[in-house]
Amino acid sequence: MNNNFRCNCPITSALDIVGDKWTLVIIKQMLLEGKKTFKDFSASDEAVASNILSSRLKMLEEFKMISKEKLPHNKKTNIYLLTEKGLGLTPTIVELTLWSDGNIREYHSSIISDSRLEMVKNNKEKSIKIIVESYKQNTGYNKT
Amino acid sequence: MNNNFRCNCPITSALDIVGDKWTLVIIKQMLLEGKKTFKDFSASDEAVASNILSSRLKMLEEFKMISKEKLPHNKKTNIYLLTEKGLGLTPTIVELTLWSDGNIREYHSSIISDSRLEMVKNNKEKSIKIIVESYKQNTGYNKT
DNA sequence: ATTTTTACTTGCAAAACAAAAGTAATAAAT
DNA sequence: ATTTATTACTTTTGTTTTGCAAGTAAAAAT
Numbered sequence: 001m002n003n004n005f006r007c008n009c010p011i012t013s014a015l016d017i018v019g020d021k022w023t024l025v026i027i028k029q030m031l032l033e034g035k036k037t038f039k040d041f042s043a044s045d046e047a048v049a050s051n052i053l054s055s056r057l058k059m060l061e062e063f064k065m066i067s068k069e070k071l072p073h074n075k076k077t078n079i080y081l082l083t084e085k086g087l088g089l090t091p092t093i094v095e096l097t098l099w100s101d102g103n104i105r106e107y108h109s110s111i112i113s114d115s116r117l118e119m120v121k122n123n124k125e126k127s128i129k130i131i132v133e134s135y136k137q138n139t140g141y142n143k144t
Numbered sequence: 145m146n147n148n149f150r151c152n153c154p155i156t157s158a159l160d161i162v163g164d165k166w167t168l169v170i171i172k173q174m175l176l177e178g179k180k181t182f183k184d185f186s187a188s189d190e191a192v193a194s195n196i197l198s199s200r201l202k203m204l205e206e207f208k209m210i211s212k213e214k215l216p217h218n219k220k221t222n223i224y225l226l227t228e229k230g231l232g233l234t235p236t237i238v239e240l241t242l243w244s245d246g247n248i249r250e251y252h253s254s255i256i257s258d259s260r261l262e263m264v265k266n267n268k269e270k271s272i273k274i275i276v277e278s279y280k281q282n283t284g285y286n287k288t
Numbered sequence: 289a290t291t292t293t294t295a296c297t298t299g300c301a302a303a304a305c306a307a308a309a310g311t312a313a314t315a316a317a318t
Numbered sequence: 319a320t321t322t323a324t325t326a327c328t329t330t331t332g333t334t335t336t337g338c339a340a341g342t343a344a345a346a347a348t
Contacts, residue, residue, distance in 0.1 A: 007190050008256045010244035011172045011237060017248065018240075021163045021336090028155045038295050046151050049337045054296060063251065076294055076345045085247045092243060093155055095236040096162075100154035103229045104161065107207065112152045165305090182326050193306050198327060220314045220325060 022048050026056055036079050081139050090128050094120055166192050170200055180223050225283050234272050238264055
């Protein structure tokens with residue numbers, strides 16, 4: 001896992017981890033859509049193929065961006081949760097949303113505009129806090 | 145070019161454009177390292193292969209994230225410049241930098257910490273403005 | 289006890305990526 | 319003016335990644 005990094009630039013190094021078509025989509029689905037089991041991701045209309053999902057979850061766990069646990073009375077279903085490291089990408093995700101909203105409608109007119117987008121446009125810093133807090137509350141968060 | 149978008153989510157749609165290993169690296173090299181010719185990019189130690197560079201520049205031009213022009217007395221060298229759309233990714237790049245700085249040193253200890261990173265850590269909003277303004281000044285910016 | 293669900297893995301074709309070499313036009317040097 | 323070098327690519331040839339479909343094994347539900 002170590003030194004698959006291209007160079008010492010922080011931006012490039014971040015992209016060595018999240019620079020692909022799916023990783024940030026998976027994190028977004030956890031953070032904003034409450035997805036937490038393999039099934040949740042697979043059932044999405046924005047479905048990742050199961051092999052890719054599997055390898056991304058493994059990678060994210062190795063980098064401690066998500067945790068994998070089970071509920072007391074269910075030995076089967078894995079619960080994937082964002083850790084602080086993973087939640088730390090919230091500002092990046094918010095900025096991507098804003099960029100998208102303001103810059104690609106020209107090429108993709110059906111991009112959704114919902115109340116969360118409005119919230120983010122009105123008060124970015126506060127929205128980030130609210131998003132993170134909501135996530136923690138909805139998941140009974142307690143991880144590093 | 146139209147409707148190669150996976151769905152109507154703004155985040156996923158942004159990643160349909162910049163969600164790969166190289167696109168944001170190229171934009172970073174323009175924004176923060178002053179690269180503007182094919183040669184500049186190719187000569188970098190963080191070198192993109194020329195075929196990938198070529199296809200990315202073409203794509204970025206199609207999405208009007210960069211412009212391509214020539215200087216008056218040189219018919220050969222193309223000058224690539226970020227447009228407002230491209231510059232609009234500055235906050236995303238800054239957030240990725242901060243995330244990287246705070247979260248992946250554990251796996252990559254030699255990530256660089258320079259004065260720009262310090263500036264960004266001290267005052268994010270102001271830094272973004274300074275970065276964009278510096279870019280415009282250094283390039284004699286005048287594009288949409 | 290049988291069926292269904294969940295979380296995967298495997299196999300294979302297609303697409304994207306990457307290194308190296310080649311090319312064509314322009315610019316610089318002699 | 320002619321040769322050489324530079325720039326911006328394209329082409330070729332692998333290799334890697336992606337993504338669909340199908341399969342599997344354990345647990346849970348009926």
